[in-house]
Amino acid sequence: MSSAVLSSAPPQEVAAAPPMGDVLPPVKPKRGLIGFIRRNPTMAIGGFLLLLMVGIAVFAPLLWTVDPTALAPARRTREPSAMYWFGTDMLGRDVYSRVLYGARISLIVGFSVAFFASVIGLTIGLVSGYVRWADSIIMRIMDGMMSIPSILLAIALMALTRGSVQNVILAITIAEIPRVSRLVRGVVLSLREQPYVDAAVAAGSRTPRIILRHILPNTLAPITVQATYVCGAAMITEAILSFIGAGTPPIIPSWGNIMAEGRALWQVKPYIVFFPAVFLSITVLAINLLGDGLRDALDPRMAKRV
Amino acid sequence: MFAYAVRRVLATIPVMAIVALFVFSLLYIAPGDPAAVIAGDQATPQDVERIRASLGLDRPFLIRFGEWVWNILNGDMGVSIFTNLPVTTMIQQRIEPTVSLMVLTLCLAVSIAVPMGVIAAWKQGSWIDRAVMGFAVLGFSVPVFVVGYVLAYIFALELDWLPVQGYTAFREGFFPWLENLILPAIALGGVYIALIARITRATMLEVLQQDYIRTARAKGAGQRNILFLHALKNAAVPIVTVIGIGIALLIGGAVVTESVFAIPGLGRLTVDAILRRDYPVIQGVVLLFSFVYVLVNLLIDLAYTLFDPRIRY
Amino acid sequence: MAEPLLVVENLQTHFRTPDGINRAVDGVSFHVNAGETVAIVGESGCGKSVTSMSILRLIPEPPGKIAGSIRFQGKDLLKLSEPEMRAIRGNEISMIFQEPMTSLNPVLNIGRQIGETLRLHQGLSARDAEAKAVEMLKLVGIPEPGRRVREYPHQLSGGMRQRVMIAIALACNPKLLIADEPTTALDVTIQAQILELMRGLKNTVGAAIVLITHDLGVVAEVAERVVVMYAGKKVEEAPVVELFNTPRHPYTQGLLGSMPKLGSSLTGTETRLAEIPGLVPSLKQKIPGCVFASRCPHATDLCVKVAPALEEKAPRHVAACHYALKEGAIAA
Numbered sequence: 001m002s003s004a005v006l007s008s009a010p011p012q013e014v015a016a017a018p019p020m021g022d023v024l025p026p027v028k029p030k031r032g033l034i035g036f037i038r039r040n041p042t043m044a045i046g047g048f049l050l051l052l053m054v055g056i057a058v059f060a061p062l063l064w065t066v067d068p069t070a071l072a073p074a075r076r077t078r079e080p081s082a083m084y085w086f087g088t089d090m091l092g093r094d095v096y097s098r099v100l101y102g103a104r105i106s107l108i109v110g111f112s113v114a115f116f117a118s119v120i121g122l123t124i125g126l127v128s129g130y131v132r133w134a135d136s137i138i139m140r141i142m143d144g145m146m147s148i149p150s151i152l153l154a155i156a157l158m159a160l161t162r163g164s165v166q167n168v169i170l171a172i173t174i175a176e177i178p179r180v181s182r183l184v185r186g187v188v189l190s191l192r193e194q195p196y197v198d199a200a201v202a203a204g205s206r207t208p209r210i211i212l213r214h215i216l217p218n219t220l221a222p223i224t225v226q227a228t229y230v231c232g233a234a235m236i237t238e239a240i241l242s243f244i245g246a247g248t249p250p251i252i253p254s255w256g257n258i259m260a261e262g263r264a265l266w267q268v269k270p271y272i273v274f275f276p277a278v279f280l281s282i283t284v285l286a287i288n289l290l291g292d293g294l295r296d297a298l299d300p301r302m303a304k305r306v
Numbered sequence: 307m308f309a310y311a312v313r314r315v316l317a318t319i320p321v322m323a324i325v326a327l328f329v330f331s332l333l334y335i336a337p338g339d340p341a342a343v344i345a346g347d348q349a350t351p352q353d354v355e356r357i358r359a360s361l362g363l364d365r366p367f368l369i370r371f372g373e374w375v376w377n378i379l380n381g382d383m384g385v386s387i388f389t390n391l392p393v394t395t396m397i398q399q400r401i402e403p404t405v406s407l408m409v410l411t412l413c414l415a416v417s418i419a420v421p422m423g424v425i426a427a428w429k430q431g432s433w434i435d436r437a438v439m440g441f442a443v444l445g446f447s448v449p450v451f452v453v454g455y456v457l458a459y460i461f462a463l464e465l466d467w468l469p470v471q472g473y474t475a476f477r478e479g480f481f482p483w484l485e486n487l488i489l490p491a492i493a494l495g496g497v498y499i500a501l502i503a504r505i506t507r508a509t510m511l512e513v514l515q516q517d518y519i520r521t522a523r524a525k526g527a528g529q530r531n532i533l534f535l536h537a538l539k540n541a542a543v544p545i546v547t548v549i550g551i552g553i554a555l556l557i558g559g560a561v562v563t564e565s566v567f568a569i570p571g572l573g574r575l576t577v578d579a580i581l582r583r584d585y586p587v588i589q590g591v592v593l594l595f596s597f598v599y600v601l602v603n604l605l606i607d608l609a610y611t612l613f614d615p616r617i618r619y
Numbered sequence: 620m621a622e623p624l625l626v627v628e629n630l631q632t633h634f635r636t637p638d639g640i641n642r643a644v645d646g647v648s649f650h651v652n653a654g655e656t657v658a659i660v661g662e663s664g665c666g667k668s669v670t671s672m673s674i675l676r677l678i679p680e681p682p683g684k685i686a687g688s689i690r691f692q693g694k695d696l697l698k699l700s701e702p703e704m705r706a707i708r709g710n711e712i713s714m715i716f717q718e719p720m721t722s723l724n725p726v727l728n729i730g731r732q733i734g735e736t737l738r739l740h741q742g743l744s745a746r747d748a749e750a751k752a753v754e755m756l757k758l759v760g761i762p763e764p765g766r767r768v769r770e771y772p773h774q775l776s777g778g779m780r781q782r783v784m785i786a787i788a789l790a791c792n793p794k795l796l797i798a799d800e801p802t803t804a805l806d807v808t809i810q811a812q813i814l815e816l817m818r819g820l821k822n823t824v825g826a827a828i829v830l831i832t833h834d835l836g837v838v839a840e841v842a843e844r845v846v847v848m849y850a851g852k853k854v855e856e857a858p859v860v861e862l863f864n865t866p867r868h869p870y871t872q873g874l875l876g877s878m879p880k881l882g883s884s885l886t887g888t889e890t891r892l893a894e895i896p897g898l899v900p901s902l903k904q905k906i907p908g909c910v911f912a913s914r915c916p917h918a919t920d921l922c923v924k925v926a927p928a929l930e931e932k933a934p935r936h937v938a939a940c941h942y943a944l945k946e947g948a949i950a951a
Contacts, residue, residue, distance in 0.1 A: 140320055140321070140324060141324055143321050143324065144321050144322075144323075144324025144325045144327070144328055145324075145328060147321055147322075147324075147325050147596045147599055147600045148325060148328065148329070148592060148595075148596045148599075149554035149555070149557040149558045149595060149596070149599065150554065150558065151557075151558030151559075151561065151562075152557060152558055152561070152576070152591075152592050152595055152596075153592070155561065155576065155580060155588070155592075156329070156332055156588055156589075156592050157332060158580070159579070159580045159583060159585065159588050160332060160333065160340045160343055160344075160583075160585070161343065162343060232446065232447065236447075236449045239449050240449060240450075240451070240558075240561075240562050243449075243451055243562065243565075244561065244562065244565055244577045244580065245577070245580065245581050246577075246580045246581075259451070259452075266455055266459075267463060267470070270455070270459055273452075273455055277448075277449070277452040277455070277456075280449060280452070281444075281447050281448040281449070281452060282447075284446070284447040284448075284449075285443065285444065285447035285448075287447075288443050288446050288447050289443060292443065
């Protein structure tokens with residue numbers, strides 16, 4: 001092979017190739033807040049709606065509400081009006097005020113369950129994924145618990161305790177733990193096979209250090225995503241428990257309770273059920289959108305999927 | 307294959323044992339005195355003692371658990387505190403509506419959700435995909451009783467097309483049965499459809515990336531052929547698995563749906579039992595539902611070979 | 620003279636990506652005569668596979684977009700409707716892919732996968748299609764075809780699967796067979812068998828072949844004419860012997876230089892394999908000059924500024940290089 005066929009001098013006349021046009025319009029990557037929203041529309045919408053709901057919950061007393069538990073038999077079951085924006089219920093309580101205060105209960109239950117289920121599930125999952133002999137025992141127990149549909153499990157637990165917000169949180173947390181721990185265990189098991197974990201073991205790192213330095217940080221992304229879904233599911237479960245009379249005590253204005261009270265009248269006064277239903281649905285929707293957006297952002301491989 | 311099936315069936319025994327242990331021990335791990343909670347606020351100390359004795363809370367845990375399991379294996383789930391009827395009798399009286407509702411919902415949901423997921427995956431990124439995904443996230447977000455009320459309000463109260471509430475037994479005719487169940491089934495199916503459509507879409511997206519799909523296109527196969535034969539058959543195992551797991555959602559949702567539509571099934575029985583703190587009934591229903599759930603998933607596990615020749619036991 | 624079987628003119632296949640347009644194929648022209656074997660060679664990512672997929676319109680649109688013209692037996696494939704295109708795929712033009720392990724559907728048996736083309740294009744019944752599938756398996760040299768036809772891909776070895784792929788591709792007696800790296804994923808001994816099979820079948824079936832490969836050894840064995848691609852463009856085209864003897868484009872020279880030669884000592888310093896330094900430029904940037912300039916040992920200012928046109932440097936031998944001499948010119 002020689003370059004005998006190449007000349008070193010410039011050619012006499014240059015034969016330039018005809019320029020090629022593009023067959024597609026140009027793409028301009030967007031930056032800044034607009035870019036973020038365009039790239040993560042679900043996360044942006046979900047985050048915005050959730051912030052709105054948290055704002056409503058926190059500032060409920062300032063948002064032209066009255067005492068949500070104040071009875072006024074004289075103004076029972078008023079239709080929504082300028083005076084009673086969402087109407088009044090069968091005891092004359094202002095549904096608007098009850099719905100706004102109800103955001104507090106739903107959010108507290110959702111966030112608490114997400115937090116406790118994640119922390120406990122994370123611990124169980126880490127132990128199970130890392131301690132061989134404990135794994136089979138723990139996972140058999142989790143299998144058993146997961147075989148009980150979680151709403152039924154929460155119902156059964158609630159049937160044995162007095163209704164209170166704490167007990168509702170406890171019951172839903174117990175029902176959600178198996179799923180979180182299974183997820184964490186799965187992540188841990190796959191991480192254990194990673195070369196850098198082997199390297200850490202070979203380098204003589206102790207197990208607690210390996211878990212803290214190498215395993216734990218990698219479980220945070222999936223568990224954050226899972227926590228948002230747990231949060232949404234917990235809010236729905238709370239509403240269902242209250243709705244069938246096994247949740248928070250009726251005196252507390254939770255969305256489930258408001259709907260439970262509106263049940264008897266739903267054919268004639270549907271708004272009593274309607275307003276808390278809309279708020280609950282929007283809140284859970286916001287959390288689920290946030291979860292979907294987080295998942296797409298944290299795990300590019302999973303992006304645009306489930 | 308047969309050996310695997312036997313092993314797989316045997317493997318469900320410890321799971322069921324743990325379910326039983328868990329359902330049974332709820333009485334003991336509940337905070338406070340369950341006998342007092344069950345007896346209610348107006349109960350006399352004698353009432354509490356009577357309930358304590360009838361639940362066996364006065365005897366050692368393991369002995370009581372042994373008895374309870376033995377009785378269940380002999381078809382005795384105890385006696386309702388409230389009605390004094392055997393729990394098995396009460397379950398028998400209420401089982402048909404619940405089975406009807408769940409089977410109808412299952413058929414409806416699968417036949418809607420799978421094509422939805424397939425089309426969404428095919429048209430990834432299009433408005434139809436967005437609509438399916440939007441519906442799915444809504445399905446996860448709107449509680450089943452809200453869907454139930456909205457449907458009942460529109461189709462039963464406003465349009466008057468269907469009955470608002472109630473149940474007609476299957477033996478009184480298919481159409482009266484369907485008329486009563488169609489709204490509850492759609493309401494109950496919402497989450498389930500969302501779940502199945504999402505997993506179908508996700509799995510199909512993955513399968514459609516595969517080289518053998520390109521081969522099928524290079525052969526000149528049509529779009530429907532590619533989607534529903536080449537791709538869907540490969541996506542079947544995860545989809546079927548999720549259909550099985552999702553039955554837990556159906557069971558939980560049935561409890562609520564039956565309340566909304568006044569269907570006299572196991573869900574109503576559960577809710578009534580909770581309100582009366584009738585614990586033997588709650589135990590019985592939870593145990594039954596859990597066993598059914600385990601069994602269905604066992605059958606699905608065994609059915610994998612039908613979908614994928616690579617799975618050999 | 621009648622028009623060749625396939626004429627690709629100014630083919631452009633671009634893809635929309637989040638960070639710009641990927642110009643995978645940008646202005647490629649070539650033709651294939653009936654019964655001829657043309658090889659398209661180049662490094663991975665040079666657009667040769669995208670070119671082959673574009674011919675059958677297997678590029679998903681969007682995010683892709685195909686422009687130019689692809690005339691097959693006088694018809695512009697880019698202007699056909701999807702059903703008209705389906706009638707051509709697997710029937711008049713068929714394709715073999717690189718990965719025999721993943722290119723067969725794992726949940727359908729072999730007979731069904733071979734039979735599918737016959738049922739689609741020749742309207743055979745399921746039973747006749749299976750009988751024909753057995754025949755095809757025999758033709759591609761699979762032992763016990765009657766039993767294999769009921770088996771699934773995971774029960775076959777890689778070489779067997781590629782034979783099945785060939786059986787699928789040839790079932791309808793296509794006029795053009797596009798083979799995209801048909802032997803790359805196989806063991807060397809199996810490679811030789813598959814090439815031998817393709818050569819034999821080409822003679823019996825009489826199909827033209829477009830062979831996509833990065834393996835110049837394979838090219839030397841089976842091709843009659845070679846198209847060299849680099850960064851989405853055709854940089855050289857010549858009959859195979861001519862190309863191997865007098866490569867005109869510095870990229871082709873580099874490719875040939877990086878190929879080990881049989882019989883040369885591996886210890887001698889002069890036989891060290893040459894490598895082409897540098898990386899293929901990003902296809903997302905528009906390059907004003909010669910696409911190979913960034914890696915070319917002979918590149919000058921002119922090469923960076925002005926893209927060279929394809930010029931006939933010798934009879935039937937074109938190259939896109941300002942400095943490639945025309946035959947008869949005197950090297951300065």
